Amino acid sequence: MGNYNIAVVAGDGIGPEVTKEAMSVLTAIGEKWGHTFTFNEVLAGGCAIDAYGECLPESTLDACKAADAVMLGAVGGPKWDNVANAQRPEKALLGLRKELDLFSNLRPAKIYDALADACPLKAEIVEGGLDILIVRELTGGIYFGERGYREGKYGNEAYDVETYSEMEISRILKNAFEVAMQRGKKLCCVDKANVLESSRLWRKVAEEMKSDYPEVELSYMYIDNAAMQMVRNPKQFDVIVTSNMFGDILSDEASMITGSIGLLPSASLNGTNKGMYEPIHGSAPDIAGQNKANPVAAILSVAMMLQYTFHLSAEAEAIENAVTAVLEAGYRTGDIYSEGMIAVGTKEMGAEILARI
Ligand code: IPM
Ligand code: MG
Numbered sequence: 001m002g003n004y005n006i007a008v009v010a011g012d013g014i015g016p017e018v019t020k021e022a023m024s025v026l027t028a029i030g031e032k033w034g035h036t037f038t039f040n041e042v043l044a045g046g047c048a049i050d051a052y053g054e055c056l057p058e059s060t061l062d063a064c065k066a067a068d069a070v071m072l073g074a075v076g077g078p079k080w081d082n083v084a085n086a087q088r089p090e091k092a093l094l095g096l097r098k099e100l101d102l103f104s105n106l107r108p109a110k111i112y113d114a115l116a117d118a119c120p121l122k123a124e125i126v127e128g129g130l131d132i133l134i135v136r137e138l139t140g141g142i143y144f145g146e147r148g149y150r151e152g153k154y155g156n157e158a159y160d161v162e163t164y165s166e167m168e169i170s171r172i173l174k175n176a177f178e179v180a181m182q183r184g185k186k187l188c189c190v191d192k193a194n195v196l197e198s199s200r201l202w203r204k205v206a207e208e209m210k211s212d213y214p215e216v217e218l219s220y221m222y223i224d225n226a227a228m229q230m231v232r233n234p235k236q237f238d239v240i241v242t243s244n245m246f247g248d249i250l251s252d253e254a255s256m257i258t259g260s261i262g263l264l265p266s267a268s269l270n271g272t273n274k275g276m277y278e279p280i281h282g283s284a285p286d287i288a289g290q291n292k293a294n295p296v297a298a299i300l301s302v303a304m305m306l307q308y309t310f311h312l313s314a315e316a317e318a319i320e321n322a323v324t325a326v327l328e329a330g331y332r333t334g335d336i337y338s339e340g341m342i343a344v345g346t347k348e349m350g351a352e353i354l355a356r357i
Pocket of ligand 1: 090093094248
């Protein structure tokens, strides 16, 4: 039994609707297992620009730093597309990642049996299911490297630099090796080592570390080939570890092949397993406030929170089982609806999951 303080950054668009369902599920878990989850709701993203004139107010950052874990809905929307770069809602996300030192981003891509038809690939390619975990470096590389404008040979030019230190590489690889140990014991390091110096450093560090994990089968793949293999034969992958930008791209591709972007959670962890948990889908402003969004990704994100930050595996599993049961019972939000299924909205989907906790 424990007391857990969670900062909730519901954000924009469908963020508030889906995080509300996730909070209800956590509360139900607390009632059943005798834990107390306390929620501190704070603003970031577009809604914070509207309320405070900045996308990541100091008070929000402080609340997130003080919390045991952070739950995030989604940020951004067309309303704020024209605000200055430094205050774009996406900056709130990058700021939270950097300030909380959340360098390790776990993005699972899994096909649910009940939703196998939603996969856009031919059935034989994904036969027997698909369960990939992408470990994306989240606070380094080109996202946070030196950038700017300068006078070049042809006049004004812009640049963004990819930099990785051995420290940054070894800490993300350590996480990746460790999660691989808990899964299928296969780790594929995706890079562009035929061109990039920084990729060659990733390989050097991985080679130095691999003897610490003799059970893990380590391989390397260039990013272009990996993007191709992801649709040609995705079942070859267990855990993929990669840089910030390659992970950004590859994780969207992996989520698409599950056919159910509304179902996928993610965790962003620091070195002590404090984390920020968020659905991988965006703010979907077109359906916001209409009880149409799928709350499953947000609900599965709190299952990841229970597992990775609070080490409450039984409770996490209870959520995952409830979600599987609801999908098997045929309940579907619009994004995953197919004929003959039971169409429900955000609240009803949340209630069905809650009823099975
Ligand atoms: C993601 C998103 C973000 C990223 C954007 C919104 C800054 O695409 O979490 O994958 O590029 O990291
Ligand atoms: Mg992305």
